[in-house]
Amino acid sequence: MTATNAIVARDLTRTFGRFTAVDHITFEIAAGEVFGFLGANGAGKTTAIRMLTGLLAPTSGQASVAGHDVYREAERIKRDIGYMSQRFSLYEDLTVVENIRLYGGIYDLTDRDIAERTALMLERLGLGHAADQFVRAIPLGWRQKLAFSVALLHEPKVVFLDEPTSGVDPITRRQFWELIYEAAARGTTVLVTTHYLDEAEYCDRISIMVDGRIAAIGTPAELKHTFGAASIDDVFVRLARAHPPEGKSEARP
Amino acid sequence: MTADTETAVAVEDVAKRFGSTIAVGGVSFAVPRSELFGFIGPDGAGKTTLFRILATLLVPDRGRARVLGHDVVTDLWALRSRIGYMPGRFSLYPDLSVDENLRFFASVFGTTLDREYRQIAPIYRQLEPFKTRRASALSGGMKQKLALCCALVHRPDILLLDEPTTGVDAVSRREFWDLLGTFKKSGMTILVSTPYMDEANRCDRIALIQGGRLLAIDTPRAVADSFDRPLFAIRSSDRYRLLKALRGWPHTHAVYPFGESLHYADRRTDAPTDRLRDDLRDFLTARGFTDAVVEPASPTVEDSFIARMGGPDGARAA
Numbered sequence: 020m021t022a023t024n025a026i027v028a029r030d031l032t033r034t035f036g037r038f039t040a041v042d043h044i045t046f047e048i049a050a051g052e053v054f055g056f057l058g059a060n061g062a063g064k065t066t067a068i069r070m071l072t073g074l075l076a077p078t079s080g081q082a083s084v085a086g087h088d089v090y091r092e093a094e095r096i097k098r099d100i101g102y103m104s105q106r107f108s109l110y111e112d113l114t115v116v117e118n119i120r121l122y123g124g125i126y127d128l129t130d131r132d133i134a135e136r137t138a139l140m141l142e143r144l145g146l147g148h149a150a151d152q153f154v155r156a157i158p159l160g161w162r163q164k165l166a167f168s169v170a171l172l173h174e175p176k177v178v179f180l181d182e183p184t185s186g187v188d189p190i191t192r193r194q195f196w197e198l199i200y201e202a203a204a205r206g207t208t209v210l211v212t213t214h215y216l217d218e219a220e221y222c223d224r225i226s227i228m229v230d231g232r233i234a235a236i237g238t239p240a241e242l243k244h245t246f247g248a249a250s251i252d253d254v255f256v257r258l259a260r261a262h263p264p265e266g267k268s269e270a271r272p
Numbered sequence: 273m274t275a276d277t278e279t280a281v282a283v284e285d286v287a288k289r290f291g292s293t294i295a296v297g298g299v300s301f302a303v304p305r306s307e308l309f310g311f312i313g314p315d316g317a318g319k320t321t322l323f324r325i326l327a328t329l330l331v332p333d334r335g336r337a338r339v340l341g342h343d344v345v346t347d348l349w350a351l352r353s354r355i356g357y358m359p360g361r362f363s364l365y366p367d368l369s370v371d372e373n374l375r376f377f378a379s380v381f382g383t384t385l386d387r388e389y390r391q392i393a394p395i396y397r398q399l400e401p402f403k404t405r406r407a408s409a410l411s412g413g414m415k416q417k418l419a420l421c422c423a424l425v426h427r428p429d430i431l432l433l434d435e436p437t438t439g440v441d442a443v444s445r446r447e448f449w450d451l452l453g454t455f456k457k458s459g460m461t462i463l464v465s466t467p468y469m470d471e472a473n474r475c476d477r478i479a480l481i482q483g484g485r486l487l488a489i490d491t492p493r494a495v496a497d498s499f500d501r502p503l504f505a506i507r508s509s510d511r512y513r514l515l516k517a518l519r520g521w522p523h524t525h526a527v528y529p530f531g532e533s534l535h536y537a538d539r540r541t542d543a544p545t546d547r548l549r550d551d552l553r554d555f556l557t558a559r560g561f562t563d564a565v566v567e568p569a570s571p572t573v574e575d576s577f578i579a580r581m582g583g584p585d586g587a588r589a590a
Contacts, residue, residue: 058441059413059441059442059443059444060411060412060413060440060441060444061411061412158316159314159315159316160314182439185438185439185467186314186315186438186467187314187315187467188313188314188317188467188482188577188581189314189469189574189577189578189581190528190578190581191314193528193529196529197512197515200511200512200515201512203512204512214439214440214441214442214445215468216442217470217530217531220531220532221511221529239532240532250531252442252470255442255443256442256443256446259441259442259443260443
């Protein structure tokens with residue numbers, strides 16, 4: 020495992036009873052890379068992300084994130100990563116500034132660091148006027164951009180984004196992606212999931228999971244070339260349709 | 273035929289606010305029978321409020337809405353049994369099985385699953401292998417299909433589907449739209465909303481909706497073609513630097529990521545395409561983008577939506 024790889028997985032596997040959710044996946048993500056982690060509902064993405072974020076122990080195989088082993092150093096992984104999902108990211112009953120302070124506290128930032136980074140973040144997002152508003156009162160698009168910035172507050176080496184742009188308008192989606200590019204340009208590694216397959220084209224590389232395995236991995240151009248497809252959407256449908264996930268056994272975590 | 277029998281939905285100046293938030297701000301439109309009509313817009317655009325008004329679940333502050341000739345406020349009981357409504361949030365019983373959910377919804381409308389089998393067969397066949405599985409244990413795509421099945425089981429004349437494909441993977445989304453095509457052929461009127469711009473092309477006509485207002489109503493092709501600036505697709509290996517470089521060019525009207533390339537709209541609306549393209553190439557070469565590829569692009573519904581929102585900076589002002 021080299022120092023330039025932010026995420027390394029070797030034969031990473033997780034079973035639940037007789038159901039194999041993640042089945043010997045192997046891949047590497049370089050530092051500063053924007054990596055699209057794609058797959059149909061139930062293909063195993065969420066289980067894989069839970070293992071890489073130190074929340075779920077693998078059944079077998081190896082993985083390291085930001086240089087830390089997922090078995091022995093799960094707590095150190097949590098300090099060095101950021102996480103944001105569409106479903107939950109900020110506390111709606113706290114104000115913008117309270118949310119930032121809460122996350123800063125969780126990651127042991129000093130009061131001075133929190134104050135400085137809050138000011139910088141609000142200025143960069145143009146959100147200064149909304150500093151004392153409840154998060155529930157600000158538009159979804161702003162909330163998602165704020166949630167992303169909060170996930171980066173403690174300057175993590177790797178950030179996991181789980182469907183960050185779901186339901187967001189086409190302009191805000193693109194502004195969000197510019198924030199991703201900015202973070203990657205500063206050296207942050209980004210692993211992102213999305214159901215908007217045009218967004219897959221915005222990634223440096225992508226993988227497509229089918230039935231717990233990585234069925235394809237490469238740059239968007241490489242995958243389109245390999246499958247003779249016009250778009251990632253076509254590649255995805257061809258791979259995923261060959262393996263309808265409903266045919267599998269019961270539990271899906 | 274009278275207007276009432278040809279028009280499935282007629283909405284005139286309907287508005288609804290919640291406290292100080294204007295959810296729907298005075299919209300008017302009409303949908304003829306047997307049309308597949310799509311509302312395309314992001315979360316918070318007003319889609320759900322509009323659907324709830326049409327489904328007789330919410331009374332508008334002003335304006336008038338008629339569905340199948342019935343007023344949604346004064347004539348709701350005549351209407352309810354003729355509407356199939358699928359709310360945006362999954363609203364079936366998670367502890368009941370696939371079959372139990374279906375039988376329950378059939379019984380509410382005074383019918384049975386066996387009697388309605390033919391109506392729902394195209395979709396029920398896909399669910400049948402899992403009919404004893406609890407609804408909560410289904411994948412996202414299958415949940416949506418079950419919800420559609422429950423909305424269809426009483427043989428409605430019109431379907432109101434609020435974001436049926438949100439959060440569902442691309443394969444399930446395609447299958448869902450294929451099913452809608454099947455039901456449309458049987459003469460049913462379908463109103464459907466979606467935040468996915470690419471799904472607009474599956475509709476006969478669409479309304480772009482944002483901030484409680486309709487930005488456009490037309491066929492997907494006409495909405496796309498209403499984009500009125502020269503548009504180019506530009507590719508380079510260093511997208512982010514390319515984007516920033518183009519932002520600084522005085523002729524740039526708008527530039528934003530679009531699939532594998534950037535979409536670039538030029539300020540000069542009267543110059544020939546070839547000249548604009550050559551200009552762009554020269555500019556990019558001078559900036560060191562030796563691998564840049566510049567090609568004229570056909571505008572899509574999404575380009576049109578972005579332009580109607582006021583360009584890539586529009587959301588900031590909104």
